[in-house]
Amino acid sequence: xxxxxxEGKQEGKQEGKQEVRKNMRxxxxxxYLRDTFMATDPLVSIITPTYNHEKFIAQCLESVLSQRYPAxxxxxxxxxxxxxxxxxxxQYNDERIKYIYQDNKGIxxxxxxxxxxxxxxxGEYIAVLEGDDLWPPDxxxxxxxxxxxxxxxxxxxxxxxxxxxxxxxxxxPDDMEAFMNLSWEQQLCNxxxxxxxxxxxxxxxxxxxxxxxxxxxxxxxxxxDGSTWLExxxxxxxxxxxxxxxxxxxxxNQISSAMKSSMIRAGLYSVEFFKNIPADVRASLxxxxxxxxxxxxxxxxxxxxxxxxxxxxxxxxxDAQRHxxxxxxxxxxxxxxxxAILGILCGLLKRDLEGAASLLDRRIGPY
Numbered sequence: 001x002x003x004x005x006x007e008g009k010q011e012g013k014q015e016g017k018q019e020v021r022k023n024m025r026x027x028x029x030x031x032y033l034r035d036t037f038m039a040t041d042p043l044v045s046i047i048t049p050t051y052n053h054e055k056f057i058a059q060c061l062e063s064v065l066s067q068r069y070p071a072x073x074x075x076x077x078x079x080x081x082x083x084x085x086x087x088x089x090x091q092y093n094d095e096r097i098k099y100i101y102q103d104n105k106g107i108x109x110x111x112x113x114x115x116x117x118x119x120x121x122x123g124e125y126i127a128v129l130e131g132d133d134l135w136p137p138d139x140x141x142x143x144x145x146x147x148x149x150x151x152x153x154x155x156x157x158x159x160x161x162x163x164x165x166x167x168x169x170x171x172x173p174d175d176m177e178a179f180m181n182l183s184w185e186q187q188l189c190n191x192x193x194x195x196x197x198x199x200x201x202x203x204x205x206x207x208x209x210x211x212x213x214x215x216x217x218x219x220x221x222x223x224x225d226g227s228t229w230l231e232x233x234x235x236x237x238x239x240x241x242x243x244x245x246x247x248x249x250x251x252x253n254q255i256s257s258a259m260k261s262s263m264i265r266a267g268l269y270s271v272e273f274f275k276n277i278p279a280d281v282r283a284s285l286x287x288x289x290x291x292x293x294x295x296x297x298x299x300x301x302x303x304x305x306x307x308x309x310x311x312x313x314x315x316x317x318x319d320a321q322r323h324x325x326x327x328x329x330x331x332x333x334x335x336x337x338x339x340a341i342l343g344i345l346c347g348l349l350k351r352d353l354e355g356a357a358s359l360l361d362r363r364i365g366p367y
Contacts, residue, residue: 041071045123048076050131054084057131069140075117080104111217132249133200143203153208153236157245159198164251176242185288199225200246222262260310271300301330312352
């Protein structure tokens with residue numbers, strides 16, 4: 001080998017070593033920065049309940065790993081999945097992801113899974129991300145930055161509604177400005193009439209959640225979100241943020257699709273909640289919105305129509321007929337009664353009401 005070739009080879013080796021050293025310095029710098037930020041930023045504990053989410057759990061975990069805010073832990077509670085969910089989760093070696101497998105308890109004991117995760121969590125903040133949902137990469141940074149400047153106990157924002165393939169179906173709420181700068185009373189009225197918040201967008205303070213006894217799941221309801229946020233609303237302010245802070249996936253296997261009637265019953269909980277709120281809170285609400293009691297009464301009467309409509313989708317024809325007849329007898333609006341009558345006819349034909357109701361809504365309005 002000539003001297004020139006030897007020198008060229010040595011120079012190549014030297015350049016390679018310098019490149020390795022450069023890369024190592026970059027890696028060490030990134031690790032140092034991440035550890036520094038994690039040491040100074042408040043920890044966020046992410047509660048992720050999952051069950052048979054093999055199609056979606058990887059996207060869920062990847063969306064957390066992609067967060068620009070690094071100070072988090074993710075507590076994944078697997079309610080006895082029988083598919084490859086656990087196998088997929090085990091492929092992630094990040095120490096911030098904690099995987100807990102339990103025998104199946106079912107959706108009616110969902111609060112037990114949430115509260116177990118809450119009990120072992122270490123974060124100052126709690127976020128919710130179910131195993132079939134995902135987050136945009138700046139979600140935590142936006143919310144934690146905002147909450148550190150606010151006395152709010154909970155923040156929330158817009159959600160992209162996506163289908164099983166990840167295609168965008170909608171962004172909700174349509175008009176986020178309608179929820180900005182509201183009084184505490186107006187905020188509570190909105191929650192009572194119709195919860196606009198998707199859980200995948202929510203971050204709340206852990207001490208506030210613990211002060212109400214953790215996540216709430218009234219008997220017979222397959223969810224913890226609406227009831228928990230109502231309880232929290234009595235002890236502090238919420239902070240709406242006009243940004244997309246979560247992606248909620250809509251698919252046929254999710255509970256909200258399979259148990260429509262049970263989800264509708266959650267509306268009854270808000271009616272009972274309003275009846276039982278302290279007298280001073282009720283007075284304050286009426287001062288802010290004198291029509292709230294009337295609107296809650298109307299909501300209670302309309303529940304039978306929506307239950308009947310849900311039972312039609314589930315093929316429970318006799319249950320549907322019973323509730324739709326009640327909706328006709330109640331002092332409901334003419335449009336509700338018209339759709340209830342149509343629902344009875346659909347039940348006799350063993351069909352659901354969805355297409356016909358949508359057509360009526362376009363012609364005469366939903367109310």
